Amino acid sequence: MASKEAKIHTNSPSSHERAKYVYVPEEVIEEILSHLPIKDAACLSILSKRFVNSWKLCRNLSFTKEISKKFTRPGFINFINMFLLKFSGKNMHRFSLYFDPAEHIDLVQCWVHKALKCEITELELDFTVAEQTYMLSFFLSNIENLKVLKLNKCELDLVPKPNGLCPLLQITLQNVRVPSFTLQAMFSNCLKLRTLELISCEFLYNLKILAQDLKGFSVLVVKNCSGLLSIRINAPTLQTFHYEGKICEFKFESGLPDLSDVVLNITSPRAFQLLPHRNSVVIALANVTTLSVNHTFLEALCARFGEHGYMEMDFFLWKLKEFQLLVGGESHINPLDIAIFIKKCPCLQRVLIDLGKYALAGSVYWEHHGRKLFQDVLKKCPIFTKPRNCWCKK
Template sequence: MAAPKRENQTGSQSPQKRTKKVHNQHQNNLISHIDGVSSNPNRSGNLPDDILDRIFSFLPIKQAVEIGVLSPRFKKSWLFNRKILFDREFARHHDREEYIHIVNHVFNSHVGSRIQSLSLCFDPTAKEHMIERWLKICAEKGIEELDLDFFQGRDVFKISQFLDIKSLTTLKLVYCEVDLPPQLTGLSFLTTLILKKVDLNTETMETLFFHCLLLETVDLWQCCNIQHLKVCARSLKRFKVLKVRHCTEILSIEIDAPTLRSIYYIGNVVKFQFAEVLHLDEVLLNFSPSRCFAKASLVENLVSDLSYANVLTTTSAFLEGLTTRIRDGAFRDLQFRLWNLKEFQLFMEGTSYCNLFDIASFLKNCPSLEKLFLDLNDFSFDCGFYWELHQKQLLQYFPHFFTGLKFIKVKGFKFQKHELELVRFLLGKAVFLETLVLVTPRTGRVRIYEPADAINYKRLIFSWRASPKTNIVLLDHYHDKGPVQPKVSQFG
């Protein structure tokens, strides 16, 4: 049987270029439409200023200005714009002084009654007074969405009284230091809080959870100076999503949030403590690999709190924490059940010793599992002597069947020995499996060119099926566009 051919690279247009092209097409269509309206009085109907105010409020300020050059009728309409968005894309095309001059001119010229959104991205050093004035104007005009991205700053931007804005519903801060006033009167309508590279402490987070009773989403990314995160959200009736990513100083996360439905965590293995077992819709746990036994015990304690999660996305480091080991003086499995788990997505990490038996031992504890996604990426199974002498035989006589499993996708499939053993095991145990999809690596180093290769591999894999109705699909990675995709698509 011929092995799949390899190549070093595949050529394709980048997603960024495709997105920009589509965006420009939509913008040109919109400009053409408005141009047609402005050139035909019967179509424009002499719209009053308040209607124009409303129309242009839906456009970012840059597009409003571009459209304003089409005719005298629209020349000044940008002055009513509600979305003052000067984000990273805009900042890339202007130096600092020019950027500040443009933003300041917009605020000096703005005559609209409302400002819905403000997005800034520049070095705020020595411009604190100017930012304070802009924010004061926004507060007076009922701003709802505030995005301050100061990653270019020489020092962390200190923000305190600027945050006490009552109308805010969405707040995003990058490279800031949050100093909340003792008596917080603003942020009472806040629903979304995103903090990236922000100096935090336990008291600040407790204050936010206490005062922001409408919070729905909290996203902490690369925040520092906080070791013990307490999510005290029992009085919050709408709190649904918690994201904690790359906050390296965090040691523990304490969660008291009955309405929480989604948890996304990326970082070192930390202690999770739940006030009660939650019915979670989605859980993402991207643990950094650790050889520490104490870290493994933290994973063991966590899995019991995920008993009623519906979707779980994690890495092989999580499975390593659950593997068979000496527990209470005896070599035995960890006893747990994920009763509601319908979808499981596993990313295999290159530094992990997770093997086929660890995967099988986990799957047997998921009685309701319907969809399984395995991303092998550049991972190669290094099973070792213990696998060859003990676990391999246990897997051959594995007594459990995965009766609910209907769909399996294995990405980064390289047709290696242990990968084929994994597929053979899954096909033999998923007795009601409907579809198995095998996708070659994203690197393009393994691709199926010859139809004969696909036919020969399909014939071999078909012979392993427990169900004759199982459909088997072999795909190169750029053809992986089927309707069945994992609910959690991004992992980093």
């Protein structure tokens, strides 16, 4: 009897060994599992009986491109069905799908409806692998909890007064045809909208951002939208504006007192100086604290010889604190142009200049006039007395 007790005592963990293990309550484990991607949550089911149904606790159902590569098309469909159609959880956070809906558009609708019933707050549909673009409007009447909507290569057919659009805070449209009536419906019905991203979209010839009735609209991103001729902005609460693409006409129809972060990456070489209303663009930047531009923008503001001699554009960016400049090989600006611009930003604290391979090439003007003026500007500009706050990348 004594030997048996000794054996039991020998096999049982000591108090020191037990101290290595900490008991984790079930609710804590459930909270951790709820934030894992579906693939990781499913892998945990083989650990022990405690984790057999771990995938059911997942709130992030992301069927991404990386996951789809590991399956055949039928296998990927079965994988989604296994996790989504049998899923009974509530308060799901996210549903993301990378898929070609060809011949399975009804199944995609079923998946989306199931996800919406699980009270998702973020929906992302990426159909870039598809040969054609698909129209989506079937879910617009049932998005009571949806906050974020991201569509890639999906047509968004907005009815005049769709139900349930009010909760949306962010809309991202990529590779989508966006006619003017679609945008008008967004601004009329998405009254809580904060962020709008338009990436590689079409039909945006004269883009109108009429968000004067939206109290929280703060972020506008427009990138590489073909055929864009003008951008008309009426958004008094706008704080961030990022634009990347060819030259177009910018019209600001309201004051922008909160605009603080601006990116203007204009891909048309030497075209900004031809832009009408460029003075209004500079005025719109009056309250900006962070500005990132390429050389095309700066060329429009450079000092030039005109009918009345050497002239500088009259402007000051009083609140600008951080300035980033990308200088490409086709640039015609020189160090003096950069120095003069910086001189007009008296509160500047940080400067980052990214030089291209052939940037700042020598010119007759620079050799005979610009170099001396550049040295004079350096002596008067406080920012150049603090080299720790200036970076030049080449």
